[in-house]
Every structure is written in C-alpha cells, then in structure tokens.
Amino acid sequence: MAIAEKLASQQKSISVAEFFEKNKHLLGFDSPTRGIITTIKEAIDNSLDACEEAEVLPDIWVSITKLTKETIRIAVEDNGPGIVPDNVPYVFGKLLYGSRFHQIRQSRGQQGIGISAAVLFAQLTTGVPARVISRTGADKPAYLFDLMIRTEKNEPEIIRKEEYNWDRTHGTRIELEFTGSLAAKRRLIDYLKYTAVVNPHARIQADIDGEWHSFERVSDEIIVSPQAIAPHPYGIEFGTLKRMAAISKDNVHEFLITGFSRVGLKSADQMLKIAGIKGTRKAKGLSSEHLKTLLAAMQEVDVPPPPASLCLSPITEEMIVQGLEKEFELDFVKARTRKAQVFSGHPFIVEAAIGYGGKLDQEGQALLLRFANRVPLLYQQGACAVTNAIAGINWRSYNISQQSLPIGPILLLVHVASTNVPFTSESKDAIAAIPEIEKEITLALQDLGRELKNFINKRDRNKLAEDRARAVCSIIPDIATKVAEIVELPPPDISPIEGQIMRRVVAKKKTEDGMVGVSVTNYTRKPIEVMVYSLSEDNQEEAVPKPDFIDVIGSEFNAVWRITIEPESAWKATYPGKGRGTIDIRGVDEKMKVVVDLDGIY
Numbered sequence: 001m002a003i004a005e006k007l008a009s010q011q012k013s014i015s016v017a018e019f020f021e022k023n024k025h026l027l028g029f030d031s032p033t034r035g036i037i038t039t040i041k042e043a044i045d046n047s048l049d050a051c052e053e054a055e056v057l058p059d060i061w062v063s064i065t066k067l068t069k070e071t072i073r074i075a076v077e078d079n080g081p082g083i084v085p086d087n088v089p090y091v092f093g094k095l096l097y098g099s100r101f102h103q104i105r106q107s108r109g110q111q112g113i114g115i116s117a118a119v120l121f122a123q124l125t126t127g128v129p130a131r132v133i134s135r136t137g138a139d140k141p142a143y144l145f146d147l148m149i150r151t152e153k154n155e156p157e158i159i160r161k162e163e164y165n166w167d168r169t170h171g172t173r174i175e176l177e178f179t180g181s182l183a184a185k186r187r188l189i190d191y192l193k194y195t196a197v198v199n200p201h202a203r204i205q206a207d208i209d210g211e212w213h214s215f216e217r218v219s220d221e222i223i224v225s226p227q228a229i230a231p232h233p234y235g236i237e238f239g240t241l242k243r244m245a246a247i248s249k250d251n252v253h254e255f256l257i258t259g260f261s262r263v264g265l266k267s268a269d270q271m272l273k274i275a276g277i278k279g280t281r282k283a284k285g286l287s288s289e290h291l292k293t294l295l296a297a298m299q300e301v302d303v304p305p306p307p308a309s310l311c312l313s314p315i316t317e318e319m320i321v322q323g324l325e326k327e328f329e330l331d332f333v334k335a336r337t338r339k340a341q342v343f344s345g346h347p348f349i350v351e352a353a354i355g356y357g358g359k360l361d362q363e364g365q366a367l368l369l370r371f372a373n374r375v376p377l378l379y380q381q382g383a384c385a386v387t388n389a390i391a392g393i394n395w396r397s398y399n400i401s402q403q404s405l406p407i408g409p410i411l412l413l414v415h416v417a418s419t420n421v422p423f424t425s426e427s428k429d430a431i432a433a434i435p436e437i438e439k440e441i442t443l444a445l446q447d448l449g450r451e452l453k454n455f456i457n458k459r460d461r462n463k464l465a466e467d468r469a470r471a472v473c474s475i476i477p478d479i480a481t482k483v484a485e486i487v488e489l490p491p492p493d494i495s496p497i498e499g500q501i502m503r504r505v506v507a508k509k510k511t512e513d514g515m516v517g518v519s520v521t522n523y524t525r526k527p528i529e530v531m532v533y534s535l536s537e538d539n540q541e542e543a544v545p546k547p548d549f550i551d552v553i554g555s556e557f558n559a560v561w562r563i564t565i566e567p568e569s570a571w572k573a574t575y576p577g578k579g580r581g582t583i584d585i586r587g588v589d590e591k592m593k594v595v596v597d598l599d600g601i602y
C-alpha cells in the first residue's frame, strides 16, 4: 500500500476530551497533587463567577475527605443561581462548553473547560462518576446527577438523574473522587487564603480532612458582575471582522457603530472615508479585499479606549487593604488601583499592594501574591509578567535589599483585571509578558515603594527617638529618689513625666475613701481613642457604673467604653469601690501603646 493511503486509513478526527486526557498538564492536571488544587480552584472560580452573576454574597463550602490511602473526595458547594437541569450534563460532561467564552468582560472562567476537565481527571484516576446537585430556585426541585464524559465523543453520559430533597433553595454542589494525596495541603490553604484576600465579599469555609478553615467576608457589598461590551476596533483581527460582517443585517455604517465599542457616528464616517467604502452598502456583502481595507482604516481613526468601568471590576484599594489586614498581620500596608489601560484592544486594570513587617518572614524573599481576574496564580511564578516587572524594579532605591526579587519582611500583591487576561497557557498559571501590562505593574509598585520607604524612614527615626527617651526614663526614678532624699519628702509620682518624655498614653488607678478613680492621660500629639473594658465579676450594677459622659458599647455590667482623648489631656472616671471586677484599658489602634499603671482589680 502506498504510504499516503496507509496514512489515510489512520487519519481521523480527535475529540477535544481525548486531546486533553492525553495532555492534562496543559490544563493544570500534571500530577494528582496539583490536580486536586486545580479542581478546587476551578470549582470555586465557577461558584464566585455564578454568585456575582446572580448578585448574591457568595457562601462557599469546600470539603476534602480522605476515603482510603489513595482516594480523596472533593466537594464544593455554593449558594449561586444553580444550573438548569438540561444544561447540567453539558457544563460538567463536555469540554469547551460554557457561558463566558463569547463575552467580552472580566470573569474568572473564560474557556469553558475548567470544571469538565476536573470531571475528566477524576474519571481517569478512579473511574467514579461526578456527582452534581443543583437547584435554580425555591419553587423548583433540586436534581442530582451522576455523570461521566464519553471521551471519544466529548459528550456527557448521564448515569443517574433524579429529583433530590435538598435544603438549599438555590445553588450547586459538585463531588469528585480522585486518586491522590493531600501532600499539597499547605498550598491549598494558601490558595483559599489568597482567594479570600481578593474576594472580600465571599465567605469560604473548608473542611480539609477534619481540619476546619474559615475565611470570613470583610465586606457585605455585593459585587455586580461586569457587563459584556462589543469588541474594540483596535484589537479586532481579520477573521473576526469577516465573521461579524457575514452575520450582520446592517449597512456598513450601522455595523461599525453597533458592532464595535466606542465607535460613534463621526468615527464611523471617518473610517468609511479612509477605506473608500460607501456607508449604505450592506456589511454582509463586503468582499475580503474591502474588509481588509476597512480593518486598516479602523486602526487609523482615533477611538477612545474601551469602557473599562463597565466591563472590569477592580477590587479597589480599600478592599485590598482590608483583605490583607485580615489575613496577614502587617505593620504597613498600602494599595494602588491604576487607571484602565488597553493592550491589543483589550482593556485592563492593574492593582498592586505592598505589605511590610508584622509576622512576615524577616529574612527570605518577598512573598509574591499574583492574581488575574481575582484568581490567585499559584504556579509558574518565574514565567509571569508580574515577576518580571517586580525583578525589573530597583528596590534598593527604596531601602529594600534585592536579589532579583526584593528580600525581607515584604509582601507584594499584583492583580491584573482584564476582559482577556493574556495567560501563557490554558492552565492559566502565568501572565504573558505584555509590555503595556508590565509597565502598569512597575508604575504601581514604584509608587508604593516610595510610600514604603517613607514608612521605614519614619519608623527608624521614631525608634531612635524612643530609644533616647527610654534611656532618659531609665534614670528618672533614681534621680527622683535621690532628690526626695535631699529635700526630705516622699518620692514623687513620676509616671506623668515618663509619659511626657515617651509621648504615650498613661492610664492610672487610685483609690480614695472607698472610691476608685481611673484616669487616662494622652501625652501624644494626636487625639487618641482608647477602649476601657470594665468587667464585673458579680454583675452588681454599682460595681460597674456607667459614667454618663461616655458611650457604652457593651452591656452595663460588662461594659466597653470607647473614648477619644485630646492631646495633652486626660479622661477621668470615679466609681464607688464596691463589688469586684477588672478594668482593662487598651488603645483602639492596636499598635498604640498604653502604659497601664493600674493593678486592674477594684
């Protein structure tokens, strides 16, 4: 047989499921350990996307159970809008099936592969079908499905479908069984923690083989899903233009205005004039030559950038700071949200934050948190535009040591939000080196680097002043005792003097004739807020009376008072010294030191 005929007998189409079964590393399922993280990531991404689309605050529950030495069951459940029963088999049992691929807007999922690839990976390792429970509303029944993928056809196979008595009124639950281990538990917990940082509106609770991890939401503000926009004339490619024109019913003038974002009457006129095409012609009838001329003309006319405020959803500076403060204890944290920019017609926004000090590792390399469309990127750090940009900054000019990446107790967060994040591969691990994106990352971090430098300088100056003050204070008691001896008087109370020198807050308690007096003096230069916690042991009203000039935050017996004390002045309260209890005084700002000259019991 001639070789061509022999080859012809072997040539046949390959289903996408077969392709990815063989090339699972392309989707982030290279090893069982990584496969488990990728599965959870895909399921949580979908849950967060779906909750945003339904405008509900996400409540996500993750469970990982070790069934045997080698098998693990993963379940992810959400309170999203649910999936209509007819579509459930396709969502989970067919690769390249999804709602986001054709939309130009920021979303975590893009390709319609993620969760079905996890189903494929599970059936490949254990052969156990995926179990899905979903419900779309209180007036609709929930359905339970057991599903597999017919790999050679890339079609779902329904093993079981039945109504299910579910206490949730809406939401989706997916359960998958894998062969694998929990070796990457630490990385998994990090993934959940980082997801919580950039999704401050989400509550994520996880039971990792009996170990409970809870990530509370810090914001009750529902994130509204960004809106889809039309393609921008600057990013469009010839094939797409041809496809759009072929299905258009409009004339070319209307086609340009309705089909593309930011093209108005005037810019459409200009484009047609440059291309030498009459606006009244039907777009559908344009030849390939005409379309090529039109495409070139579209690039020449000034068109404003795509409407980023509609299609992108940045986290915002305030929310990034809150998210970081909740999950990391830091001495300094600042965030920047840059203005929207465009690369190849796709709008994008870079957000960045720097955290410093606290419990961060003092010695090692900076902790790098990379995010794309609010999803943490955990792998391929070295191949990412974010890492490139960070390594390209001269951190020494901000008094930070550097060995390619900065060194020291420093955390760098970078979030790239775009309608089309340019990932280096389908596994969505790293952002490609797009110069426009790298430039924005650099500018955001340089700006924050300057703020960090100011903070470190100020902290060092304060430390020097405090060391000096402490040295002076250490000799004051001796001086006071000596002077008292000389003038033959009792040694004076030196705590106010100490307070003045140290520029601190001093709290004191004194007892006179059965009365208890508490005073807090602010020797700093700024107004300060302090919390006074008064705990009564026997719940007698007299034990903890409420001074009427301050607001009681807690109950009357176990009261918490929040008070503001102006600079160089004092807050005082006197109580009848009956009953037993404790008084504890702390600065509202946890870093503010309150010197408590108080034995605490009255």
Ligand SMILES: Nc1ncnc2c1ncn2[C@@H]1O[C@H](COP(=O)(O)OP(=O)(O)OP(=O)(O)O)[C@@H](O)[C@H]1O
Pocket (backbone or CB within 6 Å): 042, 045, 046, 047, 050, 078, 080, 081, 082, 083, 091, 097, 098, 099, 100, 101, 108, 109, 110, 111, 112, 113, 114, 115, 116, 117, 172
């Ligand atoms: N928990 C869920 N609730 C509601 N809809 C869901 C849920 N999970 C998936 N879907 C729907 O199923 C589709 C396919 O999901 P899948 O994870 O395969 O792809 P994707 O998220 O669109 O893209 P990617 O491959 O980039 O993850 C989604 O586009 C969405 O419409």
